[in-house]
Amino acid sequence: MLDESTPIFVQIADRLADEIADGVLAEGQRVPSTNELSAYYRINPATAAKGINVLTDSGVLEKRRGIGMFVAAGARGRLLQERRRRFVERFVDPLVAEASRLGITSEELLTLVDRASHARGGAAV
């Protein structure tokens, strides 16, 4: 369930952020508590709390005293913005690097992306 390469609290924060960005967890919705996360992932409650804290510090989650943690207003937009930035780093840069190694020109690459996009019913290209 969890991988070995990153601290667990980072993985907890990332997963919640993913769910918020994907709209699975809507703004204003309650997120799992520290204890729920700890029991589910079988991790130390302090580690789960640390993951939650990452998201409260960045304003993605907000604490409502005595009730729990909720997705903050505007959280999804901010997360999507951050994801777009990372998309370039993680996918576009390596894609271009590999293409150049294979001798694929920019025009060819764009055609390939276009074709793949059409096959999926036409995303944003």
Added chain:
Amino acid sequence: MTAAISVVGVSRRHRDHLALDAVSLQVEAGSITGLLGRNGAGKTTLMRIIAAQDFASAGEVRVMGADPVEDDAVLRRIVLVREDQIYPRYVRVWQLLRMASWCYPNWSQELAETLLRDFDLPAGRRVERLSRGMRSALGIVIGLAARTEVTLFDEPYAGLDAVARDRFYDRLLTEYTERPRAMILSTHLIDEIAGLLERVVVLHRGRVVLDAPTDDLRGSASIVSGPALAVDQFVAGRRTWDRRRIGSQASAIVVGPVTEVDAARARSLRLEVEALTLQQVVVRTAAERDASAEERTSA
């Protein structure tokens, strides 16, 4: 925060053998520490000293701020569950739990009975007629139901199968969440409980060779493998452990984090990179300690 357990410069000498050599560690109230290391590294000796079942030749131990030796009030706040726990012979399970309840002021009979059912322990059976696994489970029941501020589990799972161990981890976590306490768990099945540990202390030949927050150790070393030339190129200028080569293929463990840039570079070099598990980190740390000791003696 104050340390529930404080061990400072503790040594334990058995005739000419130094079982513990100037060991120091701190465990905060409400935290779980994993005490790891090979057999004979000194884990049991250290836990016994903390529980005042053995005595330090030098150094200082404080539990809840007091010296536990011959201090009954402190000893009632410590439970030590051992792998090879010896129980009185003719006693039945329910009688043993009764005896335990006299020792520990926070004892929960309700929890003990729930746990007996969880682990399928027959209350009426004589302890000497329990199987190895059942005896381990009984130790776990006592360790958790004692609800002591300091809880020490020394390899508590001998003979327990994977299902029963899973149950142990779940019950331990539930209990701990409801009533946090200072816990030390010693185990060889490190990866099974890695997520529960906030801190890891590795003993090797009686010394502390690693003491770090568990999260800091995740991703702290990775194994890189692929074409030998590419491996050489990737690890150049980095600290490595355990470099191997077969034909044109090679592998090496790189110490230190692998950033996204590193990972992209590894991919472009057709290398595979996999983070070491906590267990592997612990094993390598001890092995490297031996290797560097050998270098010093041969130099």
